[in-house]
Amino acid sequence: MEQERDTGRVATSLECDWGFTEDSPRNGLITSLSAKNCFVKTRALATEGQQVFVKCWLPSEHWLSLRGTVKSCIQRVGFSVNFDDLTDEHRHMIELLMDYYRTESE
Numbered sequence: 001m002e003q004e005r006d007t008g009r010v011a012t013s014l015e016c017d018w019g020f021t022e023d024s025p026r027n028g029l030i031t032s033l034s035a036k037n038c039f040v041k042t043r044a045l046a047t048e049g050q051q052v053f054v055k056c057w058l059p060s061e062h063w064l065s066l067r068g069t070v071k072s073c074i075q076r077v078g079f080s081v082n083f084d085d086l087t088d089e090h091r092h093m094i095e096l097l098m099d100y101y102r103t104e105s106e
Contacts, residue, residue, distance in 0.1 A: 010034075019052065
């Protein structure tokens, strides 16, 4: 059996669009990423339990569109999102993105 990779959390600086609909009209910055969640730095307000959509343009020049639930908020700073219903493709893209930022920080 293949040993599961230590996914942990990585610091990122990834611009994103987010919102309560798939249109994602607000801007933010993903500053922290793990296999199950992320932190979006933004001055716009979100509340715990809200469903949000997060889209980001990857270094590989592809869009990554995710859906999640707001876990916690820091007013005028940002919020953390737990990803919902990740596909295998989404999981793979998140792992690649985490590897990219790990390499960038070395």
